[in-house]
Amino acid sequence: MMTALVILLSLSLVPAFIRLVLGPTLPDRVVALDLMSTVGVGMTALLAIIYGRLVFLDIAIVLALISFVGTVAFAHYLERRYRKERR
Amino acid sequence: MNVFLLSLFLALLWAGLFGTADWAVMLFGFVIGFVLLRWIGGPLKFARVPLRIPQALGLVIFLFYELILSSVRVARDVVAIRPRRRPGIVGIPLEVESDAGIMLLANLITLTPGSLSLVVSRDRRTLYVHGMFVEDPEAFRSSIKQGFERLLLRLLGR
Amino acid sequence: MIVMIAFVLAALGVLFILLAAVGILRLPDLYTRMHASSKAATLGAILVLLSVAVHFGGPAVWVRCLLIVVILFMTAPIAAHMIARAAYIAQVRPSPDTRIDELGSETEL
Amino acid sequence: MTTMLVLPLLIPLLTAALCLVGWRHPVFQRWAGTAGAAAELGAALVLLSRASAQELLVLQVGSWPAPFGITLAADLFGALMLVLAGCVGLGVAVYSLADIPDEARSRGFYPIFHVLLAGVSGAFLTGDLFNLYVWFEVMLTASFVLLALGGGRRQMEGAIKYVGLNLLCSAMFLAATGLIYGATGTLNMADLHESAARIASTHPNLLIAVQSLLFVGFGIKAAIFPLYFWLPASYPTPPSAIGALFAGLLTKVGLYALIRTATIVFPHESPVLGWIPALAAWTMIVGVLGAVAQQTISRILSFHIVSQIGYMIMGVGMMTSSDPSIRHLGLQAAVFYIAHHIVVKTNLFLVAGTVREMRGTDDLRRVGGLASAAPPIAILFLIPALSLAGVPPLSGFWAKLAVIRAGLLAGQGWVVTAALATSLLTLVSMLKIWQECFWKPTDGPARSPSGTVPAVLLSRNRRVRAISMCALAAITLWISVAPQPLMRFAGRSADQLLRPERYTRGVLSSPAPAVHDVVGREPER
Amino acid sequence: MYVVLALIVGALYTAGLYLMFRRSLVKFLFGLVLLGHAANLLLFVVGGLVRASPPIARLGAEAPDAGSADPVPQALVLTAIVIGFAVVAFTAVLVRQVYRVTGTDDVDELREDP
């Protein structure tokens, strides 16, 4: 049953990826990436249930923490770039 | 958010990373976090806020409620054949003044139904918010002011 | 019973994430998409994590799950806010059906 | 005690750490760096003498038994390479007291330099394939940084090519290591000896393919014919002390790994080795033609590294011969050649650096008159240069003689022809440097780039440089006049390499807690 | 899945090398990253694939479950990942420096002196 959920969850990677490809703007892509990492958190959590191993939760922790950092970096870069362009 | 709360959070993080909920570990993490924060905390300039637990709890509960609500609305709109959305950007005059307050508010607003904070104006008086269902800007404005800002003000006391 | 609860929670979570994913594809502009990703997806992830906590039980698991929940809770809006701000500054325009734009005239940020 | 096998690793790493601690104190760094290099050489020498007495030193790191933990092993070849690395290290360390600009020194020249030494030593010592990869990476990363330190345009252009192709090399190495583990389930080279033999009997093609992959990886690092391009592109660009370090050591590590795996891991009959003679011929010819075409000393020398590598792998290529004595002679020649070449090439780069320092450039069209202006430099150039060209009775002659004799015995007429032609062309290009840089009169007065530096300091600088150049030249002369000890040692090394059973038995049966370290001590033959 | 991942490894190599062939230094860097992925995945895949049984002993157990994944490739890949990251990080900064110094990100404009 849980496996079915994993499959369902992994399906949600598809639209996210399409958005990543289509863009059209960079923030769109970042949002897509962000969503994908959220999906990753969900997936690893489900894997923990399926495999009955808690170690997978660690992956989820790391993913949750780290993807945030990545998103912030993107945002920061984007903002700086445009502020510079305006000047 | 004060040192104590932060230490608690760090303790959680610590335990999480250790992979156990061993109370000794948690306590150790808390102590370390507390000491460290005290030590380096000076420069960080945490708002010296008295801890108001009931208000904080209220806020959290309210937040959960709002989160679920907003999620459901957004989700419904996503699959809806005829979407009900009315996107718009609205400026909200701010009453909170501290940095922490503004930040917290902006974040909280993002979690509320159909609203997403964009930018704070230069004079730090207005927060511009993107709303997904803005039928009436004024109503939207007041709902935020009555909802979150009020709770927040109660928690932080300006 | 526990298994059932866990499954329901997980299913709900997955559903929310899935909807968020669809939203991110379907919604017309960046800002509306962000509504989907920053709210529905976060909620979904939180639900899945709760399901894990319920499934395993025990304080160790609860602590870890709560930790992740807290992290998500704290980071999701910050991230969303930062992207939104950056996007606005980068002059990513909202879609034409955005009726009200009180910020639109303001360029000095 | 075999625990001292870790010394060649620990000393440079500790020195690097020390230098890092003293980041803001150039003087301290200088002393610590030089002392560390000296200690490294000392440790290597002690190891060499012990290895020479005991044939093989083995240390199971962490005292986990052999195929499970990581084994450090120094056989004769490895110990010899360590000593050579120590020589180069000390020579360059002393030379760089004068050569490396303070700016670069303050950006961590010494720590990186010692890490490079550690990587090289690790590669020479380890008995584990993946660990070899790790030390390769240590060495590579350190060399990347050294190459790019404080670089101008040319240095940057060279660095990109160097980095790109060398990363390709490590990617191939890594892939091959993975495939080997996947097939055999082990990484210890001694253990692999047997596993590989078993695979060779059932799936020879896979083994050959993996060996080819490894060969390509090491071939890039060793700068063999169609894989060498990164070398002339990058070596001439950094300050000459760094160039000398690279020239002396890096390609030889690739070569060492090639020989090590070809002798211990894979069976001798492998067709991969069959390509080597032809590749050797091409390497020599293309390298030397490249050198002939150049107009700056450092570029000429860089191309010569390539051509000289050809001679070394030519010796290795004789391993395909069916006659054991030819195999032995070939490998002996290769080992001798490596030893000779490391010393000579390092010295040449140092001389080139001195020329650059004295004249502000090493472009042959613009320098000259050094034979009259600086006769000692002229002599210091002539010794390694003629040795490189194989002029008797200098060390290069004995090296070439051995290689060519092996080639003739093996009936590799074309390769021998290429080798002989190459040695003539090497002479041509060495003499070109000599004639243009030393004999040709200069038009104007000698131009010093560091015109503001007081003359006293400059001359002190030269004396410091001269110390290491003289020492290296002395080693060359010693090998020239009395080549037999080294030749015999090379012969013993070759013997050991060609009978891997002793190595594998020594490594695998070495007791985990390093209680006693006498392994494989058997009467000779 | 082994077959699929083997093909993925091939694809990663192809893409990584193809990108290294491009003239832009940035793509070159992307290529390096993909090449690293390719090598890591190769190492991992070739070591054998096992589902749902990490080489970690359960609490109180004396050893990991029988038939758990081979820990060695994992350790190797872990090392390789970190090394690869270090190298890529350095190369990224190097690329930036190259661009600053030479004023171009076109690999073909990086020449050698004749």
Added chain:
Amino acid sequence: MLSGILVLFLLAALVPVLAGRLGRATAWILAGIPLLLGLRFLRYAPVTPGSIIVERIDWVPSLGADLTFLLDGLSNAFTLLILLIGSLVILYSGAYLSDHRRLGPFLAYLLLFLGSMIGLVLSDNWITLFVFWELTGVASYLLIGFHHESEASRSAALKSLLVTGSGGILLLVGILLAIQAGQDLGLSLEQASRISSLGLVDLRQDSRYPLILVFITLGAFVKSAQVPFHFWLPAAMAAPTPVSAFLHSATMVKAGVYLLARLHPHLGGTPLWQILLISIGGATMLLAAAMALGQRDLKRILAYTTISVLGTLVLLLGVGTDKAVEALVVFLFAHALYKGALFLVAGNIDHGTGTRDADRLGGLIRLMPVTAAAGLLAALSKAGAPPLFGFLGKELLFEAKLDRESIGQWLILLAITSNVLLVASALRVGIRPFLGRVHPTPRPPHEAPLPMLAAPIVLAALGLLVGLAPGPFARHIGSATATAILGWPVDMKLKLWHGLSLEAMILMLLSGLTLAAGFAVYVGIRRGVHRRWPRPGAILRWGPDRLYERGYAGLLRLAGGLTAQIQSGSFRRYLLIVLVSAIILVGSSLFLADLEIRTLDLWDVKFHEALLAVLVLAGVVLTVRSRSRLTGIAALGVTGLAIALIFAVFSAPDLAITQIMVEIQTVILFVLVFHHLPPFSRRSTLSVRLRDLAVAGGVGVLMAALVLIVPAVRLQSTLADFFRSQSVAAAHGRNVVNVILVDFRALDTLGEITVLAMAGIGVFALTRSIATRSRSG
């Protein structure tokens, strides 16, 4: 004997230092040393025919090199000549270069040369002989290029070294083949490396004999400046005159002749030997003599006549009869004496007048009487006028050639012709400058200082002395030398007057005829007749020389062109070549490999796994196709994330965690770094991109194939089980991967941390240099 050579080398090393201290006395002292050595060798000197003295020290037994020195008649003869002339030349140079700044190094080179030459003629070991052989080349390079400020000097030096060096390489091949053949015939390496042990086996029967002979004789020909390799010798006249006197009278160029003579008993006497030596020697003799006539420079004339004489010597060796060898011995000595003297005389003239142009000199006898005396004596000896040494040589020469019946007439014709020409040259060099009218010269002519007079006079006088009383020479030196060359005892008898037999009369007649004809030619040249002659020399003089120049230039062009093609500076081209060769090397062995698909389960794929795989693929494709940097980064992030999830799915949580962390950090880093880089632009054409794709794809296919083959091969691993069982028990860690990293394979981790630290320092250093750069500029 070794000690003698070492003394010379040691002195060579010390002289540059000593020269400063000793000043003018240096040359006198140094000249004494070879003389002393010569006396020491003279102790062995009346080497009775056949007796041999050997000294032996190990050197490089692994390669068959040892320091075996052998003193028999042949080496004794050469040693004495070398030491005698060497001593005089040193004395002479001391004065000739007395004002020169680099007298010290000059003497050092000279001593180095002297030592190597002695070593060369004494060595009995093939390898050692070759070592000294090449050392003479190096020393002569330094000597010829002594006036290295002049371009001509430098290129002449280079030419001589390259040409003789190539010859040396040929010789080396011959030597190695000979050693190999000796070993195959049952000798030990040590024995096979001995020249004298060639007597133990008969290489002439070996199938490799022709090859060995050709290589060795070629080597000798080059060294001895035989046509067509002669051209380096005239060029070498750029050297200071004493050097020419030394190198080209008794030493360097005679080394080839020496070697052939040394090998004559062992390799000689076969038809191939005769054909080679007679044809090349004869051609050299005649052509060089003819070419000498076209020259005006005294030294160049002498150079060509030297070549001619060398040809004669080679020819005589080729004939190889008793008489021929006797003639060889006499001619060798006579030539050394008179040629040495003539060169030194030329040096004196140059020194005294400032020119060496034969046509601009005359009447010097009054101004430079001593020089003139030496010159006249030497020239007459050269011309073969009685009662000088040269006359004896010529007599024997004619006699020897008569011996050879089949081609005797032709040879004698050849000999007479070239001798006529030599006589003419002798007159031009030795007579012309001194007699007749005084010409204006750049410098007012004046006599040279004492040492510069002593040397030529001694040499010339010796020529006269031996000519007058040849007996002792024949007894003490000649016989032993001839014996050594022939390999059987010879008793040599020399007489000025042969009595009145028919043969003697013919010889006398021939000599007289030659002299007369030579004089006629000389007169003809003075009248400028030769300018109207077709010049056979022109072709030969230019032929090989041009070839060398063209060859050298061509080599440079070839090297330049090839290198520009291969080392093009284009990173992408390098990559292409490397990858293509990797494909070829790896693919060629994999081509036949047994890919056992049946061991693989194709359908063991779960949906989410497949989806992750697709995601990786999609990320990869997007990365490749991305038009903007940030899209690329994002796509890269997707790829990394998907790979991390694959790790997670296949039981590697630690890997997944690490991968995620690394991936995100990479993304951040890229984002920060690329801020400073320009955007993408499409630069390659479609065909280039397709080519790249094909090559990259080739590697990809290979890798995938390798991965697919492995499972069929996999051996049972003991490592995994060991780690699984030991990690909790022995290392107290539940996570086996972690335990491996920190305990079992801690050394890997140490290296890994070092790499990280290095990269950190590198990043720091680079960014700092960016900072300082932008501050300063």
